[in-house]
Amino acid sequence: MADFPNLSRRGFLSRSTAVGGLLVVPGALAACSKTASGGTDGAGALDKLRKQGFVRVAYANEAPYGYLEGKELKGEAPTLHREIFKALGVEELKPTLSEWDGLIPGLQAGKYDVVSAGMAITPERCANALFSEPEFISPTALMVKKGNPKKVTDLPSAKAAGITVGVMSGAVEGSYAEGAGISKEKIKTLQKPQDGADAVKGGRIDAFLLTGISLRWLAKTNPGTEVTEAFLPELDGKKQYSPGGAVFRKGNEDLRDSFNRELKKIVSDSSRYVELLQEYGFGATELPPATLRTADLCKG
Template sequence: MPRPVDPTRRGFLSRTALLAGAVLIPPVTSACSRTQPGTGAPKGDATLLDRLREQGFVRVGFAGEAPFGFQDGGTLAGEAPTLHREIFTALGVPELRPALTDFGALIPGLLADRFDVVSAGMAITPERCAKVLFSDPEFVSPTALMVRKGNPLGLADLASCAERGVTVGVLTAAVEASYAKASGVAPSAVKALAKQQDGLDALVAGRIDAFALTGISLRWLAKVNEGADVEVLEPFVPELDGKPQYSPGGAVFRPGAGALRDAFNRELSGITGDPARYVRLIGRYGFTEREVPPSSLRTADLCRA
């Protein structure tokens, strides 16, 4: 049974009620950094983790995409913030101090030292690995299609979209655009959308025929739009150059923050190695044992071109 994929995230603000275990979002304030700009390398004798412990908080960037990382009623909620709160608390850093950012600005913001970690369920890709450091995978999730209820065009995956010449919606800067191209969907038939809700709205309005995203994201989108005339098809694993694209998601750190990333990974392994604990922490966001990344799935392998 394949263990797919998480893609790249982007987002819409959830309309759900305040979720238990969420992190309160204080006003974002600037602070003097004690790291070398753009690298995360510590100034002076203090390590980055030591500095975070001393100040009592870690700055996290998120993109407002449920169920991965989103703001709801003044709180930071979702898969990544919940895991990261658990991990950083264990590391002696009890507070997440979040900054809401457009998805495409997350890595630039990280490199500019606006935050210390990206907490957004971002897909681990070779292109991104060339710029930043990723944690071990936090989850896997297959790609899926959202279509109009009853699936009138008989779609199943991106290859079927190419065969039928339909219009496919994807999120701007998300990996699904490359999956669509590799599956033979014509560039003119791929429509970029700013956020998840735009995809559902475009589908209902007939501006697109299918919306491609992770199954987790699409199931959540359907849940918070109960009654919408849409359905989510069975997930599938797309291919690029003949290779299955699992695209697991993880936390993102600046180059030079390897010690912090390694400490994070040690705590993360204790969660992903205990499926019951994993589901207990993030099951409320639709994550099950099926989304637990296998221990054989390594970031170093995913980062290779």
């Protein structure tokens, strides 16, 4: 699944465009003591999940974050969440497919218990749901021709080399390139990731700028390309982490907190983290720093 149909709605975008899935379902937050399926929120949520033996998770069918392969739910979020919920005494994930924009409204309506889709943590989304602490960060990288003929490693080196850089339409990487001082005539816009890979292979651009996670996945199906080491671009002197996490219904703070305790054990152990998620292109560069906290990200 190298084509990432939902990437432009993930939240790796500017603040003004990264608000997919934020519609509030009328009445959904008015009575947090009961879910649509009759379950109890708050302190009893984890007990309920343990008794029933499963947790209902939503995914958007977007590799490598959360997708169905045959009958198996795979990807970064389901793999990590399966490990965490097993540690909490809940053995099974029961998946529900959702359109990206429907993930949070469906959560509010009680259709599932957790969003397992690698959703970016933004203040707008925090207003409507609870996020775990960051599960990953999304450092940026460059896809180049095999052998990296221009020897670029990051945006400052791309500027110095005078190369042409491709970015996805509407995505935040365009602002990263401009912020690094690359002239607009050297920035080419593509509509989807595969277009970027094709442009690199065809020599129409020298490098394609996107998250390292996405580019490593894309490179699997695009021989003749390679991906640089990931790096953190800066805007106005601030490093751009693009973190994502699990999403819970408001009122389920205790469930979120229990999840966070197990998540901390995994992200504090880089070898375990990489072992779990390397299949999906996640490595040590995607480990969130201990100082990066959801409470701060929700403030903006």
